Amino acid sequence: MPYDPSAFPPFAVTVDLVVLTVRRHALCALAVRRGEPPFQGRWALPGGFVRADEDLTQAAARELAEETGLRAHDPAVPAQDNGAHLEQLATYGDPKRDPRMRVVSVAHLALAPDLPAPRAGGDASNARWAPVEELLQQGGYGRDGEPVAPLAFDHAQILADGVERARSKIEYSSLATAFCPPEFTVGELRRVYEAVWGVALDPRNFHRKVTGTPGFLVPTGGTTTRQGGRPAQLFRAGGATLLNPPMLRPEV
Amino acid sequence: MPYDPSAFPPFAVTVDLVVLTVRRHALCALAVRRGEPPFQGRWALPGGFVRADEDLTQAAARELAEETGLRAHDPAVPAQDNGAHLEQLATYGDPKRDPRMRVVSVAHLALAPDLPAPRAGGDASNARWAPVEELLQQGGYGRDGEPVAPLAFDHAQILADGVERARSKIEYSSLATAFCPPEFTVGELRRVYEAVWGVALDPRNFHRKVTGTPGFLVPTGGTTTRQGGRPAQLFRAGGATLLNPPMLRPEV
DNA sequence: ATCATAGTCGTCTGCCTGACGATAAACACT
DNA sequence: AGTGTTTATCGTCAGGCAGACGACTATGAT
Numbered sequence: 001m002p003y004d005p006s007a008f009p010p011f012a013v014t015v016d017l018v019v020l021t022v023r024r025h026a027l028c029a030l031a032v033r034r035g036e037p038p039f040q041g042r043w044a045l046p047g048g049f050v051r052a053d054e055d056l057t058q059a060a061a062r063e064l065a066e067e068t069g070l071r072a073h074d075p076a077v078p079a080q081d082n083g084a085h086l087e088q089l090a091t092y093g094d095p096k097r098d099p100r101m102r103v104v105s106v107a108h109l110a111l112a113p114d115l116p117a118p119r120a121g122g123d124a125s126n127a128r129w130a131p132v133e134e135l136l137q138q139g140g141y142g143r144d145g146e147p148v149a150p151l152a153f154d155h156a157q158i159l160a161d162g163v164e165r166a167r168s169k170i171e172y173s174s175l176a177t178a179f180c181p182p183e184f185t186v187g188e189l190r191r192v193y194e195a196v197w198g199v200a201l202d203p204r205n206f207h208r209k210v211t212g213t214p215g216f217l218v219p220t221g222g223t224t225t226r227q228g229g230r231p232a233q234l235f236r237a238g239g240a241t242l243l244n245p246p247m248l249r250p251e252v
Numbered sequence: 253m254p255y256d257p258s259a260f261p262p263f264a265v266t267v268d269l270v271v272l273t274v275r276r277h278a279l280c281a282l283a284v285r286r287g288e289p290p291f292q293g294r295w296a297l298p299g300g301f302v303r304a305d306e307d308l309t310q311a312a313a314r315e316l317a318e319e320t321g322l323r324a325h326d327p328a329v330p331a332q333d334n335g336a337h338l339e340q341l342a343t344y345g346d347p348k349r350d351p352r353m354r355v356v357s358v359a360h361l362a363l364a365p366d367l368p369a370p371r372a373g374g375d376a377s378n379a380r381w382a383p384v385e386e387l388l389q390q391g392g393y394g395r396d397g398e399p400v401a402p403l404a405f406d407h408a409q410i411l412a413d414g415v416e417r418a419r420s421k422i423e424y425s426s427l428a429t430a431f432c433p434p435e436f437t438v439g440e441l442r443r444v445y446e447a448v449w450g451v452a453l454d455p456r457n458f459h460r461k462v463t464g465t466p467g468f469l470v471p472t473g474g475t476t477t478r479q480g481g482r483p484a485q486l487f488r489a490g491g492a493t494l495l496n497p498p499m500l501r502p503e504v
Numbered sequence: 505a506t507c508a509t510a511g512t513c514g515t516c517t518g519c520c521t522g523a524c525g526a527t528a529a530a531c532a533c534t
Numbered sequence: 535a536g537t538g539t540t541t542a543t544c545g546t547c548a549g550g551c552a553g554a555c556g557a558c559t560a561t562g563a564t
Contacts, residue, residue: 008264008265008301008302009301009302009303009304010262010263010264011262011263011264011265011302011356012260012262012263013260013263013265013345013356049260049261050260050261050263050345050356051261052261052347052354053347054347055345055346055347056343056344056345056346056356088342088343090340091308091340091343091358092308093265093302093307093308093358094307094308095304095305095306095307102304104263104265104302104308104356104358106343106345106356185510185511186511186512187510187511202553202554202555203510203511203512204511204512204513204514204554204555204556205552205553205554205555207511207512207513208512208513208514208552209551209552211512225510225560225561225562227509227510227511228508228509228510228561228562228563229508229509229510229511229560229561229562230509230510230511230512230559230560230561231510231511231560231561232510232511232512233511233512245551245552248552248553250553437541437542438542438543439541439542454522454523454524455541455542455543456523456524456525456542456543456544456545457521457522457523457524459542459543459544460521460543460544461520461521463543477529477530477531477541479540479541479542480530480531480539480540480541481529481530481531481539481540481541481542482528482529482530482540482541482542482543483529483530483541483542484541484542484543485542485543497520500521500522502522
């Protein structure tokens with residue numbers, strides 16, 4: 001099968017981003033409002049075209065920086081204290097997913113600590129953090145009473161896949177720390193797990209588990225009382241990336 | 253950011269396949285010999301262009317059928333007794349991965365039972381099952397004494413990613429049964445795990461574990477002695493797709 | 505001073521796993 | 535027919551880990 005330039009159809013290739021964070025005990029995703037058709041005025045995942053000289057990961061990192069100001073974590077530098085975790089999620093290429101032309105989208109998943117307000121070209125009303133349940137529910141009404149329209153394109157599916165990836169990946173990796181600030185307490189980490197999984201965890205067993213897993217947490221020596229109650233030790237993420245044995249997600 | 257057709261570069265989109273099977277106690281992958289430049293004469297993963305009206309999964313299933321005659325498993329029909337497991341693996345889009353033009357390849361992973369000979373356009377010398385270690389080793393000499401050239405393009409990386417996916421996925425899913433014929437014994441399933449992981453497992457503990465996991469195996473009532481020794485019960489894959497608790501891969 | 509809140513340390517029990525002995529049922533020899 | 539070899543299958547036991555939960559500690563709020 002020779003590579004005849006006329007033998008293959010041209011595609012547009014984009015990256016779409018599932019950017020997740022934990023705000024007010026809820027797992028939230030970044031959504032941007034579409035300014036032009038199709039799906040004008042509807043919420044969508046941030047994304048854009050891959051440039052001619054760009055790797056897919058570079059394109060995703062560039063879009064992430066444009067939308068949030070976050071730098072992507074360099075996987076070669078663990079325990080970096082700024083920047084978000086970024087990884088490829090999956091690729092979506094249904095011929096009809098974009099009504100205008102053939103677009104293949106390489107979706108990426110980014111995990112970030114709680115951030116200030118999002119920005120999308122400086123216009124705050126065109127970008128927001130929304131709880132993932134709200135973005136994924138079909139129809140109905142959101143918390144503000146406004147009717148909820150489904151996400152544009154196949155972005156509901158992409159978001160659902162990204163959420164599922166995050167939920168399963170914090171089981172066997174230290175990725176939950178990507179939702180935390182550089183220094184955090186065991187309780188803050190536990191609230192991340194509770195928000196992502198949507199369950200309540202026993203604080204005592206959770207404490208025993210995470211402090212007993214070698215390389216997961218490194219004490220910094222400091223303490224904080226920002227959550228109220230007894231001061232809690234502060235930790236940084238340790239060098240371990242894979243947790244063995246894993247954290248166990250409680251049964252449904 | 254409007255969709256100006258002149259605002260994005262055109263890409264070629266291909267699917268590449270990591271087709272794995274277990275032959276003679278070794279994890280093997282399907283490789284095809286390239287008939288034209290670049291990398292003419294070198295081994296590569298099977299693959300081809302995505303057509304204009306095709307979904308990515310359809311394209312992968314079509315290539316799989318062309319190369320092996322296998323029909324892909326329909327995920328909606330569990331416990332299907334013919335066809336291979338097929339899932340998307342990852343997407344590779346380095347600007348220089350193909351020296352001729354910008355190609356984005358959506359790699360897929362297929363798992364199949366031991367098959368007769370592969371076919372590639374009817375020419376058997378242009379397709380073969382090779383142990384993955386042989387395909388992944390850089391330089392050196394293969395079992396037949398011929399010098400081993402690395403796989404074409406970035407296919408060594410793709411193959412390595414596919415093998416790693418398979419190794420981890422049989423831990424927590426029933427996917428190892430995809431390497432087995434429709435009816436199989438516990439010993440045959442154990443040899444799949446041993447080949448994929450490259451370890452030896454205790455037959456007694458393995459038997460206890462897999463027969464004690466609800467929904468993993470369903471006895472068919474028959475027995476076989478094709479492995480020699482005492483006749484073994486035959487099983488089919490049960491409805492369970494996720495194993496909880498998972499199979500544990502022994503430490504390095 | 506008392507209460508509420510959150511963090512931390514222990515205990516106990518049940519389940520799962522790894523290590524390994526023992527038995528069973530076939531085949532290949534002699 | 536007997537003996538050895540191979541593979542399958544059942545059982546036992548000890549160690550480790552997780553869930554349930556009691557107890558104590560250290561802060562701020564009333």
